[in-house]
Amino acid sequence: MQFISGILQGRRIIDSLYSFLMPLLAITAALIVAAVMLFFLDASPIDAYEALYDGSLGNTNSIAETLVKATPLIFVGIGICVAFRGGVINIGGEGQMIAGAVAGTAVALGLDGLPSLLLITTSIVVGFIAGALWGGIAGVLKAYFDVNEILSTIMLNQIAIQLMVYLLNGVMQEPSEDGRNRIPKSSRIVEKAQLPRIDEVPFFDTLFGDTTRLHVGFLFALILAFLTFVLLWQTTLGYRIRAVGYNQDAARYAGINVKRQMLISMLLAGGFAGLAGVIQVLGLQYRLQTDGSAVDFTGNAGFNGIVAALFGGLHPAGTIPASVFFGALLVGARNMQRVTEVPASLITAFNGIVVMFVVSVQIFNRRRARRRAAVQKEQSHV
Amino acid sequence: MTDLLPTGHRRIHELKMQGIVKRFPGVLAADHVDFEVKAGEIHALLGENGAGKSTLMKMLYGLYQQDEGQIFINREHVQIRSPQDAIKQGIGMIHQHFMLIPSLTVAENVALGLKSSRGLRLDLDVVAKRILELSERYHLQVEPDIPVWQLAVGEQQRVEILRALYRGAALLILDEPTAVLTPQEVDQLFHILNQMANDGHALIFISHKLHEVLAISQRITVLRDGRRVDTIPTEGATKRILAEMMVGRPVVLEYERVECKPGKERLVLKKVSALSNRGDLGLKNVDLTVHGGEIVGVAGVSGNGQRELAQVITGLRPTTEGEIFLEGQDITGKSPVLLNSLGLSHIPQERMIEGVIKEFTVAENYILQDHGRKPYATNIFLNFRQVVTRTKDAIRAYDIRTPSHETPVKSLSGGNIQKLVLARELSRSPKVLIAAQPTRGVDIGATEYIHKRLLEERDKGTAILLISEDLDEIRALSDRIVVMYEGRIVGEVKNENVDVNQLGMMMAGVTS
Numbered sequence: 001m002q003f004i005s006g007i008l009q010g011r012r013i014i015d016s017l018y019s020f021l022m023p024l025l026a027i028t029a030a031l032i033v034a035a036v037m038l039f040f041l042d043a044s045p046i047d048a049y050e051a052l053y054d055g056s057l058g059n060t061n062s063i064a065e066t067l068v069k070a071t072p073l074i075f076v077g078i079g080i081c082v083a084f085r086g087g088v089i090n091i092g093g094e095g096q097m098i099a100g101a102v103a104g105t106a107v108a109l110g111l112d113g114l115p116s117l118l119l120i121t122t123s124i125v126v127g128f129i130a131g132a133l134w135g136g137i138a139g140v141l142k143a144y145f146d147v148n149e150i151l152s153t154i155m156l157n158q159i160a161i162q163l164m165v166y167l168l169n170g171v172m173q174e175p176s177e178d179g180r181n182r183i184p185k186s187s188r189i190v191e192k193a194q195l196p197r198i199d200e201v202p203f204f205d206t207l208f209g210d211t212t213r214l215h216v217g218f219l220f221a222l223i224l225a226f227l228t229f230v231l232l233w234q235t236t237l238g239y240r241i242r243a244v245g246y247n248q249d250a251a252r253y254a255g256i257n258v259k260r261q262m263l264i265s266m267l268l269a270g271g272f273a274g275l276a277g278v279i280q281v282l283g284l285q286y287r288l289q290t291d292g293s294a295v296d297f298t299g300n301a302g303f304n305g306i307v308a309a310l311f312g313g314l315h316p317a318g319t320i321p322a323s324v325f326f327g328a329l330l331v332g333a334r335n336m337q338r339v340t341e342v343p344a345s346l347i348t349a350f351n352g353i354v355v356m357f358v359v360s361v362q363i364f365n366r367r368r369a370r371r372r373a374a375v376q377k378e379q380s381h382v
Numbered sequence: 383m384t385d386l387l388p389t390g391h392r393r394i395h396e397l398k399m400q401g402i403v404k405r406f407p408g409v410l411a412a413d414h415v416d417f418e419v420k421a422g423e424i425h426a427l428l429g430e431n432g433a434g435k436s437t438l439m440k441m442l443y444g445l446y447q448q449d450e451g452q453i454f455i456n457r458e459h460v461q462i463r464s465p466q467d468a469i470k471q472g473i474g475m476i477h478q479h480f481m482l483i484p485s486l487t488v489a490e491n492v493a494l495g496l497k498s499s500r501g502l503r504l505d506l507d508v509v510a511k512r513i514l515e516l517s518e519r520y521h522l523q524v525e526p527d528i529p530v531w532q533l534a535v536g537e538q539q540r541v542e543i544l545r546a547l548y549r550g551a552a553l554l555i556l557d558e559p560t561a562v563l564t565p566q567e568v569d570q571l572f573h574i575l576n577q578m579a580n581d582g583h584a585l586i587f588i589s590h591k592l593h594e595v596l597a598i599s600q601r602i603t604v605l606r607d608g609r610r611v612d613t614i615p616t617e618g619a620t621k622r623i624l625a626e627m628m629v630g631r632p633v634v635l636e637y638e639r640v641e642c643k644p645g646k647e648r649l650v651l652k653k654v655s656a657l658s659n660r661g662d663l664g665l666k667n668v669d670l671t672v673h674g675g676e677i678v679g680v681a682g683v684s685g686n687g688q689r690e691l692a693q694v695i696t697g698l699r700p701t702t703e704g705e706i707f708l709e710g711q712d713i714t715g716k717s718p719v720l721l722n723s724l725g726l727s728h729i730p731q732e733r734m735i736e737g738v739i740k741e742f743t744v745a746e747n748y749i750l751q752d753h754g755r756k757p758y759a760t761n762i763f764l765n766f767r768q769v770v771t772r773t774k775d776a777i778r779a780y781d782i783r784t785p786s787h788e789t790p791v792k793s794l795s796g797g798n799i800q801k802l803v804l805a806r807e808l809s810r811s812p813k814v815l816i817a818a819q820p821t822r823g824v825d826i827g828a829t830e831y832i833h834k835r836l837l838e839e840r841d842k843g844t845a846i847l848l849i850s851e852d853l854d855e856i857r858a859l860s861d862r863i864v865v866m867y868e869g870r871i872v873g874e875v876k877n878e879n880v881d882v883n884q885l886g887m888m889m890a891g892v893t894s
Contacts, residue, residue: 235762236754243750247739253698253730254750255718 022364023311026357027325034350043340055335056328062335064198064212068284070320070327072097072276072298074221076305077312077319078228079272083135084314085232086265087245092138092153093273093302094294095160096131100274101297102164103130105186105281105288106172108193116192123193124278131274132267134160139266143259149266157302161294168290185289195283215283224272225316232316241265276301299330307351311358326351388519388581391550394472395421395456397442397584402451404437404608411437412448413608419553424575424585426599426616428592430628430825431796434608435588439555442586443475444468474551476542478558484531488524489513492545509548516547520577521570535683536567543574553584560594564683565853565886572598590628590826591854592621604628629826637837642861645674646709648845649695649814654704656694658869664690666869668704672814672845677836679860679877680849682889687869688849689731692818695847696728697721708814722751725813729803729820731849733796737803740792744784745773747791748806772809780805781831797828804832808839815839818849833859853885867891 035045056066076093083090104127111119138156141147168184175187198214199205208214232238243251244261252258277298281288290296308326312318333347387393397419404412412434419425429435440446442453444462453460455471462468468475482491489510498505510526517524522540530538539559546554556575560568575598579585589595595602595616602619604611604627611627625633651670658664665687672678682688693699695706697718705714708724716724730736738747749758749769757768773787780801784794791799800820807815817836821829836859840846850856856863863880865873865888873888 234764236759236764237762239746239749239753239764243739243742246741247735249732249736250739250750253696253718253728253736255722 022361023322023358026361027354029357030350030354033353034346037346037349038340038342041342041346043342048336048340048342051336051339052329052332054332055338056332060208061212062331064208064214065331066324066328067214067218068212068327069299069330070323071215071218071221071283072280072301073305073308073323073326074218074225074320075276075279076273076301077309077323078221078225078316079269079276080306080309081312081314081316081319082228082232082241082265082272083269084309085245086241086261087248088139088142088262088266088269089150090135090138090153090266090269091150091303091306092135092156092270093276093305094298094300095153095157095302096134096270096273097277097280097298097302098157098160098164098294099134099270099277100127100131101277101281101288102160102167102172103127103274104278105189108189108282109172109187112190112193119193120195120282123282124275127274127278128271129274131277132271135266135270135273136263139263139270142266143262157294161290164288164290164297165292168288172288174287183289184292186287188287189282193282194286195279213284215279217279217283220275220279222320224275225320228272229316237261237264273302273305276305304330304351307355311355329354387552387583389516389547389550391552392472393421393582394552394584396454397473397553398454398457399438399442400452400454402438402441402453403449404434404441404446405449410608412441414451415605415608415610417603417610417613419584419586421552421582421584422579423601424579424587424599426587426589426595426602427605428589428595428602428624428628429605430590430827431823432607432825433605433628435605436557437608438605439475439557439586439588442468443473443555469549469551472550472552473555474546474549474553475555476539476546476557476559478561480538480542482530482538482541485529487527487529488533488541488544489526491530491541492526492548496549512548513544516544519581520544520547520574522574535562535685536564536570539563539571540574551583553586554578555586555588557588558590559587560589560591562684562851564889565882566890568594592624593854595624596621606630625826633826634830637833637858639837639859640841642676642840644676644861645843647671647707648674648709649847650707651695652705652707654694654706655702656690656699657702658687658690663702664869665694668869668871670847670864670871672847674813674845675840675843676862677840677846677848677860679856679863680847680866681853681856681863681885682851682866684851686866686889688818688851688866690869691866692728692731692816692847692849695816696726719751722810725810727807727810727812727815729800729807729815729817731818731822733799733803733823738791738799741790743788743790744777744782744794744802745769745787747802748773748776748787748809750806752810776802776805776809780835795825795828797824800824800832801828804835808835812844814845814847816847816849819851820848821855822850822852853882857882865889 038045038048055062057063076097080090104123107123107126108119111122114122134156138149138152141152142149165184168186172186174185195215195217198208198216198218199210201216201219232242240256240261241264243256244258248258288297304326308322309319312322329347329351336342385393399415399417402412402415415438417438427435437446441448442462444464444467447463453462460471462471489506492513493506493509499508513524513526516522522544524537524540524544530541533541559571563571575585587599596619599616601613602616602624603613604624606628649672651668654665654668655663656665668691680688680691690699694701697716701714705712707713708726713721713724734740752758753764758765770787777784777787782801782805783798791802820836821832824832836846848856848859857877857880860877863875863877864871865885867889868891
């Protein structure tokens, strides 16, 4: 008995090494494949990767930009952790981000008489609620009407985009001098509604100086990730959400209200994506603007957050580094494009390649786990 | 002996497996196993779950490849790499779960995957004629033109046998064939098997039911932990000898039951009806009473309303009519959580689907119902110290074999998982316990343990409703037995003077 548990302890160390090394392996493999593509585009892979590194992690400013990009990914990603752990496949990050941003911006613009702290808080809370409601629509449809949430969240993305464009062309549009404006954008929010830059926080000012665009929203994301970890693994609600995600039947037999947990996980996921949206406005863009597409505002964070969450093993602690990694790719790509003159869309392809390798690695891991489970089962017979 | 069987196929005079070894990562599933079967013989393969019976037979049927060892048919060395190879060699297998397509007719199912004698045109009439011939010879009573979904379980099994014969099986492997049958159907199956053996077929009968093995076979091979314990002639073997060989230690086969002293009425059902998943009435007008200190067994072939009965009582399925009382309190339509707190416990039928969350650890599964209550929760937070201490206590008290309380349940054996479920359900000191198939797929050791615990609970005054397809289990534990057929309770008997034949008739829906 002692012996077996000793082996299992050893296994656990190997396991954690494994879960750490496998994503790195996936990234390496993706880098190699992309190098081949770069080679055929007549660019030097070494130069390209050097530029990628310089642009994303090379200096303080590029690191800050990487974290700026990572911030919405973290928010969306930890929401995805909750949803997927609860067995709800939320593909609606984009729409929920937009819902949060629209509502939060409306508050920031409409209640600009409030004192700064109250204005920012209200705006963020309303952004959370709006995102939660937008996700909640899909949650209610899924839990109580058995509507596939993948379909409904994708549809709700479209509706959110159109709603945003409609509002930005209408009541929320910034009035121009002659009263007519063809760009769908809101007015700029007042300064006291803007999130402080990170250099206003002690300790971080020495790290990043006062020239970067990194804002405290990044810290909010880290705190929320920690809270989400506590929620999922330390609270009774998190226990129920995970139970439902693994096995609805057993949860139902144990008296857990399956529908309610599904709805809650969807509300939380939507709310977190809503936070991503409103914080993008309050911390970075200071106004809501679009060219009519979702990407123009979200930068695809609603989708990339899903990838980051999966890459991070649906764990908040894994989602953070994964988000930073994808943030770095996005930022570094611009520099790579400048230096080597390869299309930046190569980075989109690169993202895709990474995802493919990650998914393969996960299948590999799952097989390994299954084999192990089979072996342990035989051992417990003996 | 001629080389041909009455079916016109080549006879397998003798099949030998020699020194068969199969390794899975970290385990020896088969450890130098020798096994043989001869034409005209029914050879029983006996062993607990995980003893290696299925692994051995899967190698014979080409589903696995052995790592070492050889297979000989009629002294000729053969390689069986796939089920197709096995079928070509004249080996057929009847799986526990039937491989039939319900919407197709018997003839279509039999013809499925075979070449038509008319090229592209179907030759179902030829197939049907041949089916009738075979059916008559072996008393299979199979009609070729009936869709399979209309057939009873026993009839479907006979279609499977017929299909194997049709494909030229000279050797038939039957994997736990009696698990789903009524006693009468078992008799009929044995009749068919004997007829086949008389005709020169070789039969391998896999089972863990001792009395069936004793009744049908000529020789018995017992496996334990991947090794062959021994092969003995059935003549002279007894249940006690076989059980000891299987488990490796003396086993209690019959429990001493103190006389039942029924107390007050604990669980009462009055004219309860409910819909099944298919939308028809799965439960019709059921009246049932269980007293404290009493085990009431519900016998019946699976799918006759037992599942609905358990779900209705535990609040998982709404009733359409009738009332249910727990200690006099009307609990009709109440939620599972409330029933739980009123002292109702439930060992669900499908352990891995309804009983546990297999990805969760032992400790997480132990608190499945009570995670939100004291002592496991303080406000919204889980109280891990309490969870761990109490789980460890349960692991000790119920002898759950697990590396630790943090092991995911999916890596435990069926018996240990069931002990965990039992520990959890009894931890609340229930007033009423619904135990559905509590030992299905569980090894003898754990079965013995669970049975003893259930009897102990009964003696403590708990009212137990035992739902089981295993008549032996029902007979060993129950004080009263009710029989379900098509959603009704069709009979009730005291266990002392029960006539198995009469029970079987009731299970088959024949009312005297």
